[in-house]
Amino acid sequence: MNFPGSGIFKGMVVSAINLFGSYFDRAHAKRLITEQYPEERPTLPEASRSFPFLVFDGDPEKGIRCVACKICEKECPPQCILIEQDRDENGKLLRRPKVFNIDISVCMGCQICVESCPFESIRMDNIYEVSSYDRFDSLVLPKEKLLKSNEYYHSIHPTEAAETDARIEAARLKKEAAAKAAAQKMAAAKAAAEAKAAAEQSSQPESQA
Amino acid sequence: MTEADGAGAQTLDVSLGPQHPSTHGVFRMNVRMDGETVVKLQPVFGYLHRNHEKLAEGKSWLGSMPFTDRLDYICPITNNWGYALAVEKLAGIEVPDRAEYIRVIVGEMTRIQNHTAFLGFILGDMGAWGSALMYAFREREKILDLFEGLTGARMMANYMRFGGVRCDLPAGWLEKARAYIETYPAFLDEMEKFLTGNEILLSRLQGVGVMSAERAINGGLSGPVLRASGVDYDIRKVDGYGVYPRLKFRVPRGTVGDCFDRFMLRILEIRESIQILQQAFAQIPQGPILNPAVKTRGFKPPVGEAYGRIEGPKGELGFHLVSDGGEKPYRYHIRPPSLINLTLLEEMCVGTKIADVMVILGSIDIVLGEVDR
Amino acid sequence: MNFIDLLKRIPEICKTPETLPLEGKKLILDFVTWLGSLVGIAVPPWVLTLVNILVVIVAIIAVFLIMFALMSVWERKILARAQNRYGPNRVGPWGLFQPVADGIKMLTKEDIVPRNADKVVHFIAPIVMLVPALILPVLLPYGRGMVAIDLSVGILFFFAVGAGSEVAIFLAGWSSRNKYSILGAMRAIAQMISYELPLVMSAVIVALVAGTLSPTGIVEAQGGYQFGFFPNWFVFTPWGFVACVLFYFSALAESNRSPFDLPEGESELVAGHLTEYSGFKYALFFMAEYVGMFAINGLLVTLFLGGYQAPLPFLTFIPSWCWFFIKLAFLAFSLVWVRATMPRFRIDQMMQFAWKFMLPMSFAALFSAAAWHYAGRGLLGWGISAVLVAIPYFALGYFCFTRHHSADNRRYLFSE
Numbered sequence: 001m002n003f004p005g006s007g008i009f010k011g012m013v014v015s016a017i018n019l020f021g022s023y024f025d026r027a028h029a030k031r032l033i034t035e036q037y038p039e040e041r042p043t044l045p046e047a048s049r050s051f052p053f054l055v056f057d058g059d060p061e062k063g064i065r066c067v068a069c070k071i072c073e074k075e076c077p078p079q080c081i082l083i084e085q086d087r088d089e090n091g092k093l094l095r096r097p098k099v100f101n102i103d104i105s106v107c108m109g110c111q112i113c114v115e116s117c118p119f120e121s122i123r124m125d126n127i128y129e130v131s132s133y134d135r136f137d138s139l140v141l142p143k144e145k146l147l148k149s150n151e152y153y154h155s156i157h158p159t160e161a162a163e164t165d166a167r168i169e170a171a172r173l174k175k176e177a178a179a180k181a182a183a184q185k186m187a188a189a190k191a192a193a194e195a196k197a198a199a200e201q202s203s204q205p206e207s208q209a
Numbered sequence: 210m211t212e213a214d215g216a217g218a219q220t221l222d223v224s225l226g227p228q229h230p231s232t233h234g235v236f237r238m239n240v241r242m243d244g245e246t247v248v249k250l251q252p253v254f255g256y257l258h259r260n261h262e263k264l265a266e267g268k269s270w271l272g273s274m275p276f277t278d279r280l281d282y283i284c285p286i287t288n289n290w291g292y293a294l295a296v297e298k299l300a301g302i303e304v305p306d307r308a309e310y311i312r313v314i315v316g317e318m319t320r321i322q323n324h325t326a327f328l329g330f331i332l333g334d335m336g337a338w339g340s341a342l343m344y345a346f347r348e349r350e351k352i353l354d355l356f357e358g359l360t361g362a363r364m365m366a367n368y369m370r371f372g373g374v375r376c377d378l379p380a381g382w383l384e385k386a387r388a389y390i391e392t393y394p395a396f397l398d399e400m401e402k403f404l405t406g407n408e409i410l411l412s413r414l415q416g417v418g419v420m421s422a423e424r425a426i427n428g429g430l431s432g433p434v435l436r437a438s439g440v441d442y443d444i445r446k447v448d449g450y451g452v453y454p455r456l457k458f459r460v461p462r463g464t465v466g467d468c469f470d471r472f473m474l475r476i477l478e479i480r481e482s483i484q485i486l487q488q489a490f491a492q493i494p495q496g497p498i499l500n501p502a503v504k505t506r507g508f509k510p511p512v513g514e515a516y517g518r519i520e521g522p523k524g525e526l527g528f529h530l531v532s533d534g535g536e537k538p539y540r541y542h543i544r545p546p547s548l549i550n551l552t553l554l555e556e557m558c559v560g561t562k563i564a565d566v567m568v569i570l571g572s573i574d575i576v577l578g579e580v581d582r
Numbered sequence: 583m584n585f586i587d588l589l590k591r592i593p594e595i596c597k598t599p600e601t602l603p604l605e606g607k608k609l610i611l612d613f614v615t616w617l618g619s620l621v622g623i624a625v626p627p628w629v630l631t632l633v634n635i636l637v638v639i640v641a642i643i644a645v646f647l648i649m650f651a652l653m654s655v656w657e658r659k660i661l662a663r664a665q666n667r668y669g670p671n672r673v674g675p676w677g678l679f680q681p682v683a684d685g686i687k688m689l690t691k692e693d694i695v696p697r698n699a700d701k702v703v704h705f706i707a708p709i710v711m712l713v714p715a716l717i718l719p720v721l722l723p724y725g726r727g728m729v730a731i732d733l734s735v736g737i738l739f740f741f742a743v744g745a746g747s748e749v750a751i752f753l754a755g756w757s758s759r760n761k762y763s764i765l766g767a768m769r770a771i772a773q774m775i776s777y778e779l780p781l782v783m784s785a786v787i788v789a790l791v792a793g794t795l796s797p798t799g800i801v802e803a804q805g806g807y808q809f810g811f812f813p814n815w816f817v818f819t820p821w822g823f824v825a826c827v828l829f830y831f832s833a834l835a836e837s838n839r840s841p842f843d844l845p846e847g848e849s850e851l852v853a854g855h856l857t858e859y860s861g862f863k864y865a866l867f868f869m870a871e872y873v874g875m876f877a878i879n880g881l882l883v884t885l886f887l888g889g890y891q892a893p894l895p896f897l898t899f900i901p902s903w904c905w906f907f908i909k910l911a912f913l914a915f916s917l918v919w920v921r922a923t924m925p926r927f928r929i930d931q932m933m934q935f936a937w938k939f940m941l942p943m944s945f946a947a948l949f950s951a952a953a954w955h956y957a958g959r960g961l962l963g964w965g966i967s968a969v970l971v972a973i974p975y976f977a978l979g980y981f982c983f984t985r986h987h988s989a990d991n992r993r994y995l996f997s998e
Binding site: 007011015071109115116 | 268350351354358359375376379380403404407409
Binding site for chain 1: 668
């Protein structure tokens with residue numbers, strides 16, 4: 001039915017439906033989807049990401065996976081990562097970072113550091129309450145603040161963490177197997193050499209005899 | 210004021226923007242008005258220039274991917290797609306089937322949410338007090354939630370990779386998306402009931418900012434703005450990139466080329482996108498999502514140049530890349546649909562009222578992140 | 583008379599809600615007389631008159647300002663719900679103290695006066711805006727016998743004073759020395775003068791039918807019930823319905839409400855004549871706009887919706903002044919509802935709407951009212967008058983609108 005003004009009339013009906021409908025939409029399903037933030041918190045999806053953090057296994061000092069290879073520092077598009085390699089007393093470079101800073105006021109959460117890391121050590125966090133009153137001290141995260149346990153990683157991204165662990169485990173097994181194989185090979189070679197030597201020793205007297 | 214401008218009438222120069230409620234960001238128009246009628250209009254932009262193209266020349270090939278999110282920040286995933294497509298063309302990379310389907314799914318969902326947001330924005334430009342905008346954003350929010358579940362971020366997705374996509378669909382995502390898209394036509398019907406018959410809206414949109422097909426082609430327009438003028442040109446059909454040739458869909462086009470046609474075309478395109486999505490949901494195969502031959506670190510395409518383009522929600526989004534065989538692009542150029550569509554703004558606006566300028570600008574659907582780069 | 587007697591009267595007054603405000607006023611006057619007797623003097627009559635006036639002024643200003651405060655939060659709530667948001671809900675229960683917070687914010691804001699502004703006029707404009715707006719409510723009958731000044735030419739006076747706000751808007755726009763402001767002021771003048779015509783025309787019809795220009799007389803003319811249950815309000819006659827709708831839209835335009843908010847059209851003119859106003863001056867404009875809006879909608883209630891009359895005979899036990907405010911609240915709600923739905927007119931379309939549609943329609947309603955009157959104000963007259971407004975409505979609707987704009991005449995082609 002079309003009479004002059006019917007379009008406006010239909011529009012009024014739609015806005016009235018929305019007006020009263022929003023009072024009967026308690027589950028935030030259809031109309032009233034606002035989450036009232038400090039009281040209600042969003043359930044973040046597993047994939048949700050915000051800023052990077054460093055994973056450690058067991059002990060934060062010894063278990064740090066990062067080896068300060070600086071690949072992420074190089075790959076980071078906005079260049080918000082600063083890494084300094086640690087040295088021991090003799091000035092020899094160690095395979096761990098002394099300084100690992102991420103400036104999260106610059107970081108854009110692109111996840112490229114995560115993808116480029118060959119040691120599965122940097123991962124995306126899902127924190128979102130990082131606002132503060134100063135720009136520098138509280139937004140440049142040092143190593144101490146970045147280090148988070150593998151258990152924490154499991155708690156925020158279970159699927160991804162399980163995959164990572166499986167990969168690390170596989171790599172470890174492979175390495176062990178390789179080491180074992182190498183050891184076996186070496187042992188076998190040694191045994192063979194010994195056997196040969198023994199054989200030679202044993203054969204020599206025979207020949208002498 | 211000169212004699213030639215307004216037959217001796219006193220004209221008024223107003224600088225609309227860069228801070229103005231409805232210039233869609235930091236856009237400025239120097240408008241010369243005779244009363245309320247626009248005599249001359251000069252767009253000024255560049256306030257949001259972020260040196261995107263030059264920055265990309267200093268980054269690795271992959272390093273520019275997150276920056277493309279920020280071009281047209283309403284639809285980041287299609288920007289990713291355009292860039293990935295250009296690099297794949299440059300390096301001759303094959304994309305696995307599943308990845309192509311995922312791209313179509315997220316790309317069409319991006320188109321849907323962009324066009325939905327457009328419906329709200331143009332109503333805002335017309336002076337409605339945000340109801341249509343809030344309804345549009347309500348639905349857009351649900352699509353963004355799906356994006357967050359898939360890519361980890363609502364807007365800055367950084368999802369495409371050369372030779373595929375970054376991560377596979379999480380368990381249950383496809384079902385959720387399918388269930389949501391099934392509810393979408395009902396929302397569109399509500400929106401159409403709310404808007405398309407409204408007499409004020411009709412009189413504000415019809416016959417305003419008419420653009421002939423010939424001028425639209427000459428001006429290099431693309432996307433819904435071009436098709437509203439009656440030109441049948443959709444890169445999804447013309448180039449047939451991705452798996453679009455396998456999907457059945459129609460390309461709508463208008464007959465008049467005014468703001469109302471541009472408005473309606475968005476609604477029709479959403480309906481077509483829903484068709485595409487339903488087919489893609491049904492056809493998506495299992496398999497790898499990333500071409501294993503492509504390295505994440507130290508990716509070096511061969512020497513050469515390529516122009517990859519896609520049909521973005523706003524029009525033809527093209528990336529022209531030149532490689533010298535190194536880790537970084539030698540030249541990186543973007544053809545942003547918003548900027549090119551904006552070139553005919555003055556032509557559409559002169560002779561209309563000042564209130565129409567906002568509607569015409571809204572009907573072009575620009576995003577300043579893309580115009581200024 | 584003593585104080586105890588006065589106190590004893592309070593429960594008595596409260597038992598008769600119909601006349602509660604009137605009796606309350608009498609009580610205050612008696613209290614003043616008693617105060618005089620305390621000091622041992624007979625209170626002269628002029629003091630009593632003065633007190634009477636003051637009581638009325640205070641009551642009207644208090645009621646309307648409280649309504650303004652409530653409306654400002656209620657409007658935001660309704661608008662938010664219509665847009666599927668929550669609206670203000672942080673200050674106090676359900677956000678009820680939001681007006682207090684807004685008031686504090688407004689008063690503590692810096693009062694910016696542009697360097698090139700005409701400072702005196704810039705200062706005067708909000709006052710010029712507020713004063714007529716506060717005079718208007720004086721003329722409305724809120725209940726039986728509850729009218730501050732029962733002018734026999736009340737309607738005329740209402741429009742005469744109401745036109746003052748146009749001057750204020752132009753003062754504001756001109757003195758700001760801002761291009762947006764002056765454009766907004768120009769729009770406001772054009773709009774308000776154009777819409778004054780259908781506004782006055784539709785009121786004139788009622789005045790003719792009721793045979794009086796006094797608001798109280800018009801309300802009394804709408805008393806009684808047809809067939810014992812159907813109220814004799816003018817809105818239930820065809821001409822009255824048309825005139826009511828015309829009056830409603832003209833009132834929207836007069837009070838610069840959406841979809842006629844062109845003078846402050848946000849998407850084009852930033853804030854129009856209010857662009858350069860801040861702090862308390864802005865609050866005054868805001869207040870004047872809302873009080874003016876209540877006043878003109880109160881007039882609509884008076885003219886068409888039966889004023890303080892109850893809609894059904896068995897509902898008469900609810901005091902008449904309650905009915906007035908219930909109707910006013912419903913209108914206020916509808917204003918927000920309209921605002922939530924419609925986009926804004928363009929300036930030329932708005933003028934066309936006023937001159938080519940609303941003015942002819944108001945003439946049609948005039949003829950229709952005449953036919954209704956001369957056909958004996960019965961069902962026959964009802965039928966004739968319905969035809970007399972329907973024909974021009976569809977004809978004007980077609981020639982002014984459908985002929986040019988329709989969603990049905992568009993074709994969209996699809997290519998596979």
